[in-house]
Amino acid sequence: MSLEDKYLITVGLEVHCELRTATKLFCGCANVFGSPPNTNICPVCLGLPGALPVLNRRAVEYAIAIGLALNCDVRRSVFARKNYFYPDMPKDFQISQYDEPICVEGYLELPVAGKRVGIVRAHIEEDTGKTTHVGSSGRIQGADFSLVDYNRSGIPLVEIVSAPDMESAEEAREYVSELRAILVATGATDGKMEEGSLRVDANVSVHRKGTEELGTRCEIKNLNSLRSLGRAIQYEARRQMEIVEEGGRVRQQTRHWNEDQGVTSSLRSKEEANDYRYFPEPDLVPLEPSSEMVELVRAELPVLPPARRAALSDLAGGKPNRSELEQIGTCIGLDLDGFVSSAAEAGLPFKLALSRAANELAALVGAGEALSPEAFVGVLKAEDSGRLSATQAKAVMAWLAETGGAVEEAISALGFVGLSDDEVGSLVDRVTAEHPNEWGRYMAGENQLAGFFIGAAMKASGGKVNGRVFSALLAGKRESAQS
């Protein structure tokens, strides 16, 4: 029995999401990524003595949108100061929401895992600046000095805290990917994990099956991708299981994920117990979104991934299986569900449309190429009718995505114009004549030799022959020869 079979893993996630506002949370500095250091700073986000924060209305609207999308209760909230010293924090306190967050008690459905994860809270806070550690070792510890850029200081964040409802790395990954799709759909964020628009911290604990008591949790930071998230949880859970197995006790601590080494390591802290001395931010007044404000935000919400998933699942005409659910997820994540439904409305088979969208279209989108829904439907029609083989259909999509234009144009440019029935007939005559032995065996009932002839015909025609038409004519030739 492996360790993993003896223990249960419990995961809760804290996701920080940068809002796509034009300006920062409390000042008019531009909220942009990649400017030269310290060029988007002002007295407020630099924490200069005497400066005061003023709340960005758009950031509040985005936070409300996120709360509604996650089925939360949106309510009165109060900003607080979280006091601790760190050079990336210009006031040496962070303005956040503490005991009265704007959104509470929501949930998110994991479609593949088939479970509901609770959302404890979602609150608004300001981002910190960015510290670059410079030194011989290139690591935080032992760096000779650090450089601080405050462009990111004050960028609006919403922190979304899940309940510890996930039980595996897979579920955690699914949660983040579904959450990301929802957040992007609301327009609140661009969701770019690689640019830090979405940052994930994972709280992981383990406990032996059959016991009630939850284990001590560790918080893992620096999870910059879904891949890191999955690997880090697996590593950390295993580490904790080994400690418990050897009779040890897991110490509650914050750990850093090292992607290159594939390990988590403790951030040695002089001050083990944090005492943030929260108190209500006296420079801001309470935020009490009126029901009008909430309803205006609700009215502007687009159709969100869960509803879009339900719509696609309906088209499947039954409960989608696991791989279909994953394909549906991919389509929604990349905004490709419209393609699938257009194809389904045009009477094409759902499975074909879903597969082509989740695989071929998704790859094209990933490569920065675009294809219109009409073109997609056109290609699928040609494939479904047998005019194009699967391989040809994929090639046509790629060509259209790169070049644009009509489906017919692509087919002829790629030389996929099918042979006429007469031409296929002559091809049947030609290849059977060229391979009399095989023809004889086929005549004798070795049906599998049809494939051999199709291959030969493909070769002879340079791939232009439609396999289905060829097979039909080949069978017809045997029938008429036997009758």
Added chain:
Amino acid sequence: MAIVDMAAREIASAVRNRELSATEVVEAHLSEISAHDREVAAFLLVLADEARHRARSIDEAIARGEEVGPLAGVPIAVKDNMTLRGVETTCASRILAGWRPPYTATVVQRVESAGAIVIGKTNLDEFAMGSSTENSGFFPTRNPIDLSRVPGGSSGGSAAAVAARFTPLALGSDTGGSIRQPASLCGVVGAKPTYGLVSRYGLIAFASSLDQIGPFARSVEDAAALLSVIASRDPMDSTSLGVGFDASGIAEGVQGMRIGVVEEMLEGVSSGVASVLDSAIAALEAAGAAIERVSVPAARYGLSAYYLIAPAEASSNLARFDGVRYGLRVEGEDITETYLRTRERGFGAEVKRRIMLGTYALSAGYYDALYGKAQQVRTLIARDFAAAYEHFDALISPTSPTVAFRFGERSDPLSMYMSDVCTIPSNLAGHPGMSVPFGPAENGMPAGVQVLAPALREGVMFRVAMALEAAASEAAVPEWAKAAGSGGAA
């Protein structure tokens, strides 16, 4: 009359009517400063060149016939906890020495657009923490009326500058009495407006929920004129109330007004101050007001609540002085060492004491019992004031229990904190309060009467203050101003 004895409104009207040039006004005040500020030490920085330059451009604007504002050519001193772009701003702390802010406080912008000329930055107790200006990180300011005594604080420099006739107007800030107490001790008028009436943008915070900027002047009308310039909505301050102050009607008198004398503010008052209050009561009755004693029971808890709330907020507000972005840095092995050493060296004893107290009050396990409870006391004080204002239009009390004390006389922090016992409750409630000189009391030193009013009822407060001023004895002046003809370049 010597220029330095003129009221702000007289100067502005003379400048507008070209009876005086702004340059003459500035030169007269600069020469008074250079003659006597060595003894008084009201200013941390005199902006002589800048003030002369501003005066010239105002004179030129007047020559061109342009509108120059209600305070045209009037010098004004600014407490050195308000920013002026490019001009060193220190809060009288070594930790900020040399800092040139890249932006200007809203109040300073407003007085400048009204035509006033910033003549210098005044001394204060470091980060406005204190009641004597002895806690300045650089040097103490002396009381111009008696140089052996403190001017009060924390806005001691601004109060002293106005009393010494270095400027007709000054800006101060009041967190627990820091405008009113020094006004009382120096014999000038000082007002703390309703919280939110004047923008705090650019005021270096001590205790954000209590801090409020207000005017100093030698007359009630000048103080009102300055308040009407600085009171306004500021989109840069989320606690800005969005209303202004209209000074018309403040001379209407107190006939028929009901005025309460706060019982809780009479305890521990010196006999001289008590008799000043008695004559003030008599004067108001003679002017037609009905005076009665009133109890504001929760006011007696003001001091305790204040000395938890203000340090708590200060401990957080002052965290940013860490040697990273501006001001002093004392380099250490690593960042934490650098923080520890910079703050150890940069802050004075009183500031450290309050940071410690505030950190303690907010720390885990004590929040509810200390900070939380103090915030509840604020509610009680506001309720008790509201109950009193059901029966009274305004309240009065001594501003400070005593006249100005001698240097070093109060070394124990608690006895110093007691100076603010009458002024603190209005900060906790967010109400306006002002001090009007009505002395002299002991040793010929000035003593003020405090006038309190409900939120945004500055109009009523100034009416009472005007009535008091009309009945007050001759204002105290510095020794050197008593000699005839020494009033600067008239």
Added chain:
Amino acid sequence: MSSDQISRDETLHIAHLARLAITDEEADLYSRQLSAVLAHARDIGALDIAGVEPTMHAVSMRNVMREDVVADSLDREEVLASAPSSEAGMFLVPRIMGEE
């Protein structure tokens, strides 16, 4: 309220939270002075005011917000001119020991 006496250890802990280097003698002085102020504050500790709403702000305003419109930022050189140390357009600070 807790005991009025603040111990020396507690004082040292508070000083570290506030990032103030203090000597042992200062720790003793501060623990005495802080204890004295807190003893004075005992009067409110004794008040029975459960259920009284705290006043965080003297103003009763709600929902003060600004529009999401870009305003001018500061000139970097002017800001860095005030910095104790800077390099490559950034603020330079001594090394950070394992605190995140």
